[in-house]
Amino acid sequence: MAGNSLDFLCILFGSGLTTILITAFPIAQISIGAAYLYECPVAPVIPVYVMVSGMWALLMIGLFALPRLLCPALLDKTIYLLCIFILFLMFFIWFFYGSYQIYSVHPPNYNKNIYPAPPDNKLNLTLQDQNQNHTLISRNDQTLMKLIQSLAVSNKTSRAHLNPPRARQLLYCNRTVYLFAFWTTTLVYVVVGKSLFMTICFYGFMKLT
Numbered sequence: 001m002a003g004n005s006l007d008f009l010c011i012l013f014g015s016g017l018t019t020i021l022i023t024a025f026p027i028a029q030i031s032i033g034a035a036y037l038y039e040c041p042v043a044p045v046i047p048v049y050v051m052v053s054g055m056w057a058l059l060m061i062g063l064f065a066l067p068r069l070l071c072p073a074l075l076d077k078t079i080y081l082l083c084i085f086i087l088f089l090m091f092f093i094w095f096f097y098g099s100y101q102i103y104s105v106h107p108p109n110y111n112k113n114i115y116p117a118p119p120d121n122k123l124n125l126t127l128q129d130q131n132q133n134h135t136l137i138s139r140n141d142q143t144l145m146k147l148i149q150s151l152a153v154s155n156k157t158s159r160a161h162l163n164p165p166r167a168r169q170l171l172y173c174n175r176t177v178y179l180f181a182f183w184t185t186t187l188v189y190v191v192v193g194k195s196l197f198m199t200i201c202f203y204g205f206m207k208l209t
Contacts, residue, residue: 029054039174049098
């Protein structure tokens with residue numbers, strides 16, 4: 001009797017630990033995607049991709065585990081198999097779309113607040129500018145137009161330094177969410193590629209023998 005109780009506890013502990021390990025990664029995906037949802041302007045889909053992937057994984061775990069525990073007869077139903085097929089098809093489309101978003105911006109800008117240092121505008125008011133102001137009366141119209149054009153160019157340059165380009169902000173993506181999405185997606189490709197390679201090798205070996 002004591003041995004049966006110990007075996008039951010071991011099985012219960014093992015199944016609970018396995019469940020925790022399986023669900024920990026999707027929960028981490030949902031948490032990271034939600035925490036950095038607006039921290040990747042270069043590709044706003046990436047945090048959503050990470051979060052939706054975690055939700056899909058939890059949904060698939062529930063669809064595979066709960067019917068076996070609550071209603072085993074449901075596993076043979078056509079509607080159940082059709083739902084599984086549709087979910088897998090939607091995930092494959094979502095996975096490839098997320099992969100394109102991730103690899104198309106690699107590597108993004110991880111530093112959100114780094115911009116070119118603005119010049120010191122006070123240094124631009126040199127003695128030469130003062131001399132130009134004193135000699136405006138003696139110059140002809142052509143020289144006056146050149147001076148106005150040069151002042152306009154310098155004014156635009158100073159404004160460009162004071163207001164950093166918006167494109168630089170749009171290139172930003174948080175390091176945590178991007179690297180998490182990049183390496184998890186790359187790991188999926190590596191595992192699938194290795195599995196296909198081993199399957200082809202095993203099939204070829206069986207054909208030869």
